Amino acid sequence: DAGVIQSPRHEVTEMGQEVTLRCKPISGHNSLFWYRQTMMRGLELLIYFNNNVPIDDSGMPEDRFSAKMPNASFSTLKIQPSEPRDSAVYFCASSYHYSGDTQYFGPGTRLTVL
Amino acid sequence: AQRVTQPEKLLSVFKGAPVELKCNYSYSGSPELFWYVQYSRQRLQLLLRHISRESIKGFTADLNKGETSFHLKKPFAQEEDSAMYYCALSPLTGGFKTIFGAGTRLFVKA
Numbered sequence: 001d002a003g004v005i006q007s008p009r010h011e012v013t014e015m016g017q018e019v020t021l022r023c024k025p026i027s028g029h030n031s032l033f034w035y036r037q038t039m040m041r042g043l044e045l046l047i048y049f050n051n052n053v054p055i056d057d058s059g060m061p062e063d064r065f066s067a068k069m070p071n072a073s074f075s076t077l078k079i080q081p082s083e084p085r086d087s088a089v090y091f092c093a094s095s096y097h098y099s100g101d102t103q104y105f106g107p108g109t110r111l112t113v114l
Numbered sequence: 115a116q117r118v119t120q121p122e123k124l125l126s127v128f129k130g131a132p133v134e135l136k137c138n139y140s141y142s143g144s145p146e147l148f149w150y151v152q153y154s155r156q157r158l159q160l161l162l163r164h165i166s167r168e169s170i171k172g173f174t175a176d177l178n179k180g181e182t183s184f185h186l187k188k189p190f191a192q193e194e195d196s197a198m199y200y201c202a203l204s205p206l207t208g209g210f211k212t213i214f215g216a217g218t219r220l221f222v223k224a
Contacts, residue, residue: 004157033211042214042216042217043158043200043214043216043217045211045214048211055211056211091157091158093158098211098212099204099205099210099211099212100146100204100205100206101204102148102160102163103150103158103160103212104159104160105157105158105159106157107156107157108157
């Protein structure tokens with residue numbers, strides 16, 4: 001298995017534009033997580049899914065952020081409209097279960113909003 | 115409430131010196147504790163977890179339920195150990211999410 005796959009690896013966009021980040025979890029994993037990492041705030045959990053169903057989205061900063069998981073092998077995190085303060089590295093991770101298990105992280109998407 | 119505290123944001127040691135990265139947690143049930151490591155511009159990856167009781171890259175961590183701690187230790191630090199280290203807590207039973215600490219950046223000087 002290639003591990004968790006994220007695309008794009010880098011994204012540079014202008015304020016106000018829509019940004020879509022993509023994630024393919026490890027096959028067979030039932031849980032998927034989206035994190036945001038910044039120097040100021042460290043690693044923040046945004047949302048996680050179990051069996052494609054969102055379980056906890058309390059970490060999503062505001063309505064501009066949305067996430068979907070239409071099937072077991074794909075998830076998206078969308079920011080619309082994007083703002084400069086959204087600049088960060090966004091990680092996707094997957095695991096067999098959302099608690100008690102090791103999480104396997106993707107390489108991250110480095111987002112820069114100008 | 116469940117909480118993971120890593121009191122040091124930055125830890126700097128000389129090569130060959132012992133290193134201890136502190137992690138304290140707050141949880142009333144049976145926890146599983148993890149240490150994740152992130153090398154420069156790489157993805158986070160599991161370093162070790164309590165349940166497996168392994169020593170990875172010379173690092174060990176002991177769960178102290180009395181002190182609610184899971185400190186990460188290595189007797190002789192190497193330059194390649196320089197990285198960001200995150201402590202994480204997850205319940206063995208029950209359904210809340212894994213909680214990460216704020217992270218400690220370890221810098222090993224030559």
